[in-house]
Amino acid sequence: MTAASLIPFFSLIAISLLRAGGADPCSGRYIFIQHLPPRFNRDLLADCAAYPVWQDFCPYKANLGLGPKTHNGTSSWFRTDPYLLEPLFHARMYQYPCLTPDPDLASAVFLPYYASLHSLPFLFGPDQNYSIAHGLDLARLLSDSSVYRRRHGHDYFFVASRTALDFSRPLDSRPDAWGTSLLELPAFFNFTVLVTESRAWPWQEHAVPYPTSFHPSTLSHLHTWLRRVRRSPRPTLMLFAGGATMSPNGPPNIHRSILSQCASTDESICSIADCSRSACDHDPGRYMRPMLRARFCLQPPSDTPTRRSTFDGMIAGCIPVFFEDRSAKSQYDWHMRPEEYREFSVFIAKDEVVWGGLNISRVLMGIGDEEVRRMREKVIEMIPSIIYRGHRSSKSLREEVKDAFDLAVEGVIRKIKHRISNLGVD
Template identity: 55%
Template sequence: MASSGYYLVVLLFGLFMLMISFVESQTTDPNSEECKGKWVYVRKLPSSFNLDLLVNCSNYPLYDDFCPHLANHGLGHKTHNRSHSWFRTDPYMLELIFHRRILEYPCLTTNPVQADAIYLPYYSGIDAISYLYGSDVNSSAHHGLGLFDFLSNDSPEIWNRNHGFDHFLVMARPAWDFSQPLRNDPVWGTSFLELPEFFNVTALTLESRFWPWQEQAIPYPTSFHPPSVLLMESWIERVRRTHRTTLMLFAGGGGVSASPNIRHSIRVECENTTSGGGGGVGGNNFTISGSISKICEIVDCSNGGCDHDPIKYMRPMLQSSFCLQPPGDTPTRRSTFDGILAGCIPVFFEDSSAKTQYGWHLPEKQFDEFSVFIPKEEVVSRGLRIVDVLTSIPKSEVRRMREKVIELIPRIIYRRHGDSMGWRTKKDAFDIAIEGAIRRIKSRISVTSDS
């Protein structure tokens, strides 16, 4: 008997085919000035590289059943039936979300020669699961070779025209998951980004390494996907009006062992603080705003407890002035974007947690205008208290920083596909990623042409 995942994929496939037919019949005038320098061609890949990978969504090894996350083209199910904007989104569905959105991109072309960039709708993160957990774990160097074989043999002139420099794809995992050295015994990850065959392709990842030019981190999807600018602006007004009664919040897991690390230090400091509107906390005298009734709050997200339940962490974030964003297994966190969405000023402990990652979406030169940086070594090894740093920031500066955070909200969300009311005048994370990819591609082609 076929699984529910099979029927869902059949439905998705049908909807995708309808969308593709519609797009091809509505192709923008190739002489459009509005699209000059912005043309994107969607490479037609066999379904084995995308939709077929979703059929076994409940049977991947050592991985949760992600069939529910496929609903609404990767946005997941609504948080409640009457919701228009809130979904139980899994960040690893970004490849599916991106694929659906690009079919609405206003400057698609059916002519690859006209294209400024060529998008590969390959669900690399989902395809990687069998290499990460399953029977193919000892074949990590093979991940991606099938795709290269297809690109080289099916209409090879498309790939050969710029030797892959004009191609880009989305990889809904940290780049480290695709960076297993080719000659090493597999420890963790596949070798997709280490394959020379793909050195020229631009990879949009959830987290990038700092040296390969082709990698660029783009925001983790939050659970907020408004279908209209009006609903987005309504949320922003709610964020701006919210009464914040907690000084700082950490939403996450880890830090429960006695081994010294930044998450452990955060938990200890939070547990040792007391509530109050002013006076001494932990032996240090400082004053805090009379509106603050709680110094620190921890939202326990251990074992994926917050992954698909935005209500659990969004309400506390809305009530907090600062959201602590310590690194975990990797430097970056989805929580960074959840906090920004809530107008909660991010506190970073490593530059690689955001400053050196999301340059297209979070302006690096203005980082100190919307975030706080505290070196983790100062906290873990030298006893610097986070609360002392945050309470030393003048209230007027906190207000300015929060307003800067709020200004970033449209840039870090992925709007809902379909209805695009008012979005032509606003750019979301998808729009900014497309523009960045085209810029990167043009720059690389220019460099290779001159050399």
């Protein structure tokens, strides 16, 4: 199959109109997909059971990264692994309506590199003491590409379905330091990198939503879910979905404070969806049902500031409660605008809970019913923008709804155009 044969029919029409002097519906939106040898993407899926220290993801690579269906009767719910955003995004790129086989026509270049999967031998395998080597072979390959050399990578982007911290190990760090050095390599300094969690300072990184298990295939399926979310009774004030067991002698932290407060109150005030030992990872029913019954979902930081649970809770219409800005407000501005956070979420500083003894439930009970309804409606309004629709979605869904993928691609193109304009890169 040639690269040109993968270009959507709409793109070919757009190119024909351009050459005929007509209006070009893809003007300023074209993307060129850089070919890579399959060892940088598809072949990596074959090693799905090679790193047992991490997990066996073989059952979850089905349906081009969506995972297997939760049950035979659904076309919208899947057992999606968030670490497989890379093949999911890759599959969606081939459905993008403004692909071009001509790199000179493109506003951006997509690199179909499965960075997270490629990092596994360096993070969990026999090469873990050589993590500074992650990406060197790709960098050498790109150095021979005329498409890469023309703008030194300023118009390139790729997806890495881990936090940026996992790829930010300094090149001069000790051998047992965590992470790989992919984003520290000079060859990738000019790239835009889409990650599930960005750091505060690097301009190259931009956070996109974690994939949830909901991937509607039709507009009707989406609207049916939104109606269910809107009508769902909410007898529980607040819910925490996460690990429910902690060492009795551990240091004070927000996670421990939440568990302590929940243990000392009635379940109608605080409920826990126990996700200890990865029980919830591929079983959306385990947490979606309690989320549908809760008014607020507590989203504390854990090992890193962000959580997939933030997006799971929101698609259930559960109002998120954040305890630090890095958990979402300073992450996902293409999908959730920072100036609107007060309209759909609650912020409680974690230090006030951990050290000040602030009772979370009292804060939430102080929010009036009308305000809660308004916030929930805003959350429901945002659901289409934080989900990744199914690969075989209907024409009406594609045309009427911009999902997380669409907004990410629009954001990438804006970001790259702005950078190239400012740098004067031809």
